[in-house]
Amino acid sequence: MSPIPCARRLEAGWRLRRIRRLLPSLVLVANVCAAAFAATNWITSYLSYHGDSDLKIYYLAAQIGLTHGWPHLYDLGLQATGWQLLGDGFSQLPQPDRSFLSPPFVAWLAVPFTLLPVPAAYLAWSVLIVGSLVLAGLLLAPGRPVWRWSHVLASLWLAPVLLGLMLGQATFLVLAGVSGCCWFLNRGRPVAAGLSLAFICFKPNIAFLFPLMLLLLGERRVVWTWLVASAGLALAAWLVVGADGLGTYLHELQLYGGRPFNTSFTLARLTGPGLATSLLQGGLAGLALIAGWRQRQRGRELPLAAALAGSLLASPYLHPYDFAMLLAPVWLVLRGSPPAWLAWGMLLAVPAAEVVFAYGSLPLLVFAAALVAAIAMLPTSQPRLQSRPPGAAADTGA
Numbered sequence: 001m002s003p004i005p006c007a008r009r010l011e012a013g014w015r016l017r018r019i020r021r022l023l024p025s026l027v028l029v030a031n032v033c034a035a036a037f038a039a040t041n042w043i044t045s046y047l048s049y050h051g052d053s054d055l056k057i058y059y060l061a062a063q064i065g066l067t068h069g070w071p072h073l074y075d076l077g078l079q080a081t082g083w084q085l086l087g088d089g090f091s092q093l094p095q096p097d098r099s100f101l102s103p104p105f106v107a108w109l110a111v112p113f114t115l116l117p118v119p120a121a122y123l124a125w126s127v128l129i130v131g132s133l134v135l136a137g138l139l140l141a142p143g144r145p146v147w148r149w150s151h152v153l154a155s156l157w158l159a160p161v162l163l164g165l166m167l168g169q170a171t172f173l174v175l176a177g178v179s180g181c182c183w184f185l186n187r188g189r190p191v192a193a194g195l196s197l198a199f200i201c202f203k204p205n206i207a208f209l210f211p212l213m214l215l216l217l218g219e220r221r222v223v224w225t226w227l228v229a230s231a232g233l234a235l236a237a238w239l240v241v242g243a244d245g246l247g248t249y250l251h252e253l254q255l256y257g258g259r260p261f262n263t264s265f266t267l268a269r270l271t272g273p274g275l276a277t278s279l280l281q282g283g284l285a286g287l288a289l290i291a292g293w294r295q296r297q298r299g300r301e302l303p304l305a306a307a308l309a310g311s312l313l314a315s316p317y318l319h320p321y322d323f324a325m326l327l328a329p330v331w332l333v334l335r336g337s338p339p340a341w342l343a344w345g346m347l348l349a350v351p352a353a354e355v356v357f358a359y360g361s362l363p364l365l366v367f368a369a370a371l372v373a374a375i376a377m378l379p380t381s382q383p384r385l386q387s388r389p390p391g392a393a394a395d396t397g398a
Helices: 003-048 054-068 076-086 104-115 118-140 145-155 159-167 171-186 190-202 209-216 220-256 275-294 301-314 320-335 340-354 362-377
Strands: none
Touching (some): 054 104, 104 220, 118 145, 118 320, 145 320, 159 320, 190 209, 209 275, 275 301, 301 320, 320 362
């Protein structure tokens, strides 16, 4: 054999190995640039809208609780007066669309931030929310640390994620709680996992199937810990807000929860409100649980991914930023040694997320439904590992 072709093959192999070594760093640099662009858009948007954000809703609710007493937390009259005093863009919205309809725990979390003026409180709250996203990515995203950071930075230019960060949405607290639960589970710490799961109390509608799937997987200590923690929070809410205050909250949820503002990103957008939508959402929730239980021999990742995707499909009310929660099932799938077609298919979440303002939630709901269906159709035995996207391999060091 001629030494020249052999030398060329060696040189080509050396270059390929060098590219593979540099690839994580190149991807990270590209995502840093994309994140810087996203941060610029964030700042520009904040200045254009004079700092309007959902933090102001939480901030005002905390002030009402501190000033008038927590039983008045859901008093729409006090909220309307507060918006008039703030005198910002929110005061122009219809009353139901600017009301505080979150669980009381969100207002409690906002209490320390009321010590600051609103702009400074927004900055501090943003640190908390961005930190929750970063923590979720470092705990749950697959691969080595450089790939995890790439996942986090790449997520910043996804429309639902960036919108949620701009508004200061509590969605990312739930994302961090779910990610922490998975991280503790992988380290054999079920009590810590259950306590971390209690963070879904901030927005139960985007992860409510997650504890049910854990129960189906036999993680009883996690579920019992979560139940005890949730019962403690519910008792605290009853003692602080009172039965009348909680009754007002439930009444307002029933009264305003079905408004287009809250349902236009759910399946009700396609089928309309009513029994048909409820049956469809219940059926998809059941399918997600069955799909996950069927894949229980493969590990926890695919079942839990199905549960999170099913939660979004069956949620009675959603907003565009709530689809940031899809980061968790995507990361779980990539950690779960999926077949190549499923791993590469996770990239379809990117265009689905980017057209959310042009086409609404339909592409994202289709992606979530396709993910549940794909998990359901997978063979239950673990297949031979195939080529997957860079950084998609599950790691053991997170």
